[in-house]
Amino acid sequence: MATFSQLARQIIQHVGEAENIEHLTHCATRLRFTIKDKSKINKDELYKLPEVVKLVENPGQFQIVIGPKVEKVFLAITAQMAEPSSAEASAPQGSMINRLLATLSAIFTPYIGVLAGVGVVKGIVVLLQTMNLVDTHSYVFTVFNALSSGVFVMLPLFIAVTAAERFKANKFSALALTAAMIFPLTDASVPGAFHVMGLALNVKIYGGAVIPAVFAVLFLSHVERWLKKVIPEIAALVFVPCLSLIVSGFVVFTMIGPVADYVGVGIANGYAWLYNLSPVISGALLAGIGQLFVVFGVHWGIIPLALINIQVNGYDTIMAMFMSAVMGQFGAVFGAIFIARNLKDKQIAISASLSAFFGITEPALYGVNLKYRMLFVFGCIGAALGGGITGLLGVKTYSFLPVLNVFELGLFSGPESKMIYEVIAIAVAFTVPAVLTIIYGKTRRLEPASLVEDRR
Secondary structure (H helix, E strand, O other), rough: HHHHHHHHHHHHHHHHOHHHHEEEEEEEEEEEEOOOOHHHHHHHHHOOOOOOOOOEEOOEEEEEEEEHHHHHHHHHHHHHOOOOHHOOOOOOOOHHHHHHHHHHHHHHHHHHHHHHHHHHHHHHHHHHOOOOOOOOOOOHHHHHHHHHHHHHHHHHHHHHHHHHHHOOOOOOHHHHHHHHHHHHHHHOOOEEEEEEOOEEEOOOOOOOOOOOHHHHHHHHHHHHHHHHHHHOHHHHHHHEEEEEHHHHHHHHHHHHHHHHOOOHHHHHHHHHHHHHOOOOHHHHHHHHHHHHHHHHOHHHHHHHHHHHHHHHHHEEOOOHHHHHHHHHHHHHHHHHHHOOOOOHHHHHHHHHHHHHOOOHHHHHHHHHHOOHHHHHHHHHHHHHHHHHHHHHHOEOOOOHHHHHOOHHHHHHOOOOOOOOHHHHHHHHHHHHHHHHHHHHHHOOOOOOOHHHHHOO
């Protein structure tokens, strides 16, 4: 821990000290800062830190790519700061798109590891069921199924915690509100729909809900702030949460929830319409450019769309295509192992390949593929071919894939199981760039793109 403490101290120093950090969160590989004054950032010194893989900057966030150890670095930084920034996060800055992406990142990335782990468990459950390896009424299967399904049904509770931090709402009031949204699913005696003033209000639609949960907590945060202004402090402890839940609850069940649900259905149908215009072109295009989302640090914006597809349709196609995007860069960096000119380059390629195998491509991108530009291109070519196959053959995933790796292939089994086609797609996505990289490296001297540009 001493090593991480020292690294944390250096990062804090080179981003302009703790007082220059407005907000800090992290995803699977990156520290994501909202910085007050970016002129105080010392990029040169940050790049000298051996643990820093890449710096990514956009108008809304300053990102430091660390790799799989990012959570330990994050904890070390927040421990050294006078106030944990996540609890006192200010509104994200920049354009509307950047603010939206920063908000989505803050809401979804803190528990992405849990979703990834549950995804593997879900894959085991699907395989047990489809291969008839266990009685579906047995105790073992029941426990496995509960462990793999509970998180996704109760997803609004996870959203409540992180959304409350982002919107500065009371965390436990947010949990109480989203728990109320899920409760009708647990009571068979509650009618599916109520008719109020000529409107049919369905109260059993919020299991796994994404958009309704986010907007419910956002509304709750505004109600709480208003009540704190009008209720005397002596009565605030009881009546702020009491009235917040009553007001927010009726507004959510009557208006926000149904409208947000329709928005989610509209988003899912809109995506399906675009995808169905040409599944092959859609698959090839999205998979081909998929890793560019990672390069610019906006790939977590895809998560809500995939979750909405699962909730509305019961399946998703976008993550099936993005699996090829990951495997394409994996293939390119794997090929780099066989053409490395020295031991250090070979070690970097091996380490990056291991990360990519588990679905984390940043070490491969910044350590190898973008450094030797053609390798990144080869990865995109393989990804486009794999994505085109998934589109052509209509491959779907029947549960959410937060991290794309082979351990979650079981989630492609479902009513129209095409898991074997996904295996073919990712095999093509991996093999083509691996072979192209080896041929390219054997026929010409592999040099970093920066050196090539310097000679021009």
